[in-house]
Amino acid sequence: MNRIIRGENLAALRKLAAGSVELIYIDPPFNTGTTQQRKRMKAVRDVAGDRTGFGGHRYRTETLEAMPVYADAFEDYLGFLRPRLEEAHRVLTPTGSLFFHIDPREVHYCKVLLDEVFGSRACFQNEIIWAYDYGARSKKRWPGKHDNILWYTKNPKEYTFRLEASDRIPYMAPGLVGAAKAARGKTPTDVWWHTIVSPTGKEKTGYPTQKPLGVLERIVRVHSNPGETVLDFFAGSGTTGVAAAKNGREYILIDESAEAVKVMRQRLKALAKA
Structure with missing residues (x-):
């Protein structure tokens, strides 16, 4: 089942069978109006x-x-996203989930679009705030140090949520909960504090929009079961595939960039040898 597909993602999505994927994570272009390159x-x-x-x-x-270089600017951003999200909804299993990663400038518009695609606001489960603290700090406004991840389910009441499989995080005030709880840690909330990919760390691939493995592993572990299939059709550096492979899931990765596909193959080949 594990596949890396180089191609235009809408065309590739249309070839996937309906109801064949349990979990989708996507990190599409954010429509920043800039050229993304590192x-x-x-x-x-x-x-x-x-x-x-x-x-x-x-x-x-x-x-x-x-x-890889790509122009992150769209005359009709929602028009670009809509057919791809409609296909994503089609390929999800009846109890499947979609995680949509975006930034604060576009999240409000994308949420309205996702409400329409999923057919009900009840299919919206959470807005997760991924917060980090790295990089330049504006002196004209509060520095932007978070992204938004929208979680939608195909069925508003029946879906995979394996909270017991989540990693645990430290209490902010461990002295208030006792030694046993402090040692065990707590399950995360809808605010996820996690550093970006370190510019000098082993995880770094050089891909311009690479997301940290820790964030993807949490999504994969909690929102899918071992042996199920995870799809990412804006796959970029392949972090979703690495998270899936490390945790006993199958993966389908789609990207039209030859350089992105090369990076993915290298990462997943190295993982297989580890």
Whole structure:
């Protein structure tokens, strides 16, 4: 079942069988109006270099080939999303879930669209706030340090929610709950504090919009069962597939970028060998 599909996602979705996928996570372009690209750099030891590193040694930075580039701007963003979300609804099993990752500028419009696609506001279960604390800080407004993840279910009352499978997090005031509870930790709420992918960490692939594995693993563990299928049709760096594979789920990953597909294959091949 595990598949990586390079292609236009709407066309690929239309080839999937109805009711064949238990869980969908997507992180579509956010319609920021910018071009998304991340440069890859290499530091080479050079006494005439442009920066100083460990031990006072001088290094020269070299720019390697750029990671995938895409224009994150749409004249009709909701018109772009609607047919893809309609197909997502079609391929979900009767008890399946969709997680839609977006930012605060577009989330209100996307929620109204999802209410329409799923046919009932009752199919909306949660808005999860993924909060992080990294990067530049604006001096003209409160710095934006969160994304929004909308959780919808195909059936408003019957769906997979395995809270016991979730990781646990520290209490903010452990002294108020006692030693036993503090040691065990608590289950997460709808606000998820989790760092972004570290720019210098092993998890980093260089893909411009890579999301952290910890966030995806929590979704996969709680909202699907072992052996079920997880779909991501804006798959990018393949984090959804890695989360699925690590936790005994099947995956279908779709992206039209050759570079994205290359990154996914490398990550999943390395995981299989681990």
